[in-house]
C-alpha cells in the first residue's frame with residue numbers, strides 16, 4: 001500500500017509500506033480521510049521519543065471496513081486502544097488506562113496510509129448522509145468535547161451565562177468552542193494570533209475570533225480553555241480567568257512555566273489537565289456531529305496524501321488558514 005512514512009526529524013517519504021493484517025477482533029480500514037494533528041507535527045519535528053522513525057503517523061481516521069461481515073461499512077475511528085478491564089477502564093476513565101495505545105505510536109502504525117487496523121470496539125458507524133472527511137474530525141473535536149464535559153462539572157453552574165475564552169484556533173480549540181455552544185454557552189471567544197486563520201474560522205463557524213493581545217480584560221472569564229499549552233498561553237489563562245473560575249489545559253506545547261500559583265490560590269482558581277477523550281466521549285461527539293449539533297464543520301481543507309510532506313511544512317510555516325488539513329490517500 002501507499003503510505004507517508006516519517007523517516008527522521010523533518011523528513012517524510014511517500015512510498016510503499018506493508019499492508020497491515022487485522023488481528024483477532026480487529027477490522028482492516030480502507031482510509032478515506034486522515035487529519036494532521038499537532039501531535040503528528042511534534043513527532044515530525046523529532047520532539048516525541050514515543051514516536052521513533054521509521055513510523056506511519058496519523059490517528060484522525062475515517063474510512064470503510066474492508067473484509068468480514070461489515071465489509072463496506074463507513075466508519076470513524078477512535079484511535080485510543082485501551083485494555084477494557086483495569087480500574088481506569090471500568091470507571092469511565094478509559095483514556096487514563098495504563099496500557100493505552102494509540103495508532104501512530106509503536107506498536108501500532110498510524111493512518112497516513114491507504115489502510116490501518118483497529119479493534120472492532122473502536123469504530124463508530126457513520127451515516128450515509130455524513131461525509132467521511134467531516135467524520136475524521138471526530139477525534140480532535142472529541143478532545144474539546146471531553147475538556148468541556150470536565151469543565152462543566154468543575155464549574156457546576158448554569159452554562160448559559162458563563163463567559164468562556166478558548167486560547168488557540170486549531171481543531172481542538174474550535175472543537176472545544178463548538179462543544180461549549182452545544183451545551184448552551186453563549187459568550188464564547190477564541191483567541192488566535194494568525195490573521196488568516198482568524199478570518200477563516202469566523203467565516204466558517206460564525207464564532208468571534210480575536211487577536212490574543214486585543215483581549216485585554218483580566219479577571220473576566222469563568223472558563224479558559226488553553227488549547228495551545230505554552231508558557232505564554234498559561235500565563236494569559238491565569239490573567240484572564242476570574243476569581244472562582246476554571247482553567248482547562250489541553251495543549252501539549254511545553255511542559256512547564258506560566259502558572260500564577262499565588263493568584264490561583266488567593267482566587268480559588270481551578271486548573272485541570274485534560275487528555276484525549278473516553279470511548280463514551282468519542283461516541284457522543286460523533287453523534288453530536290452527525291446530528292448537526294456542532295455546526296457545519298467546514299473549517300478544514302483537503303490535500304492528497306502524496307502531498308502530505310508539503311502540508312507539514314506549510315503548517316510549520318504558519319501559512320495554513322484552515323484549522324485542520326485532511327489528507328486523502
Ligand SMILES: [Zn+2]
Pocket residue numbers: 037038039059060139140
Ligand atoms: Zn489528534
Ligand SMILES: [Zn+2]
Pocket residue numbers: 082083084085086087088089094097098099
Ligand atoms: Zn485499561
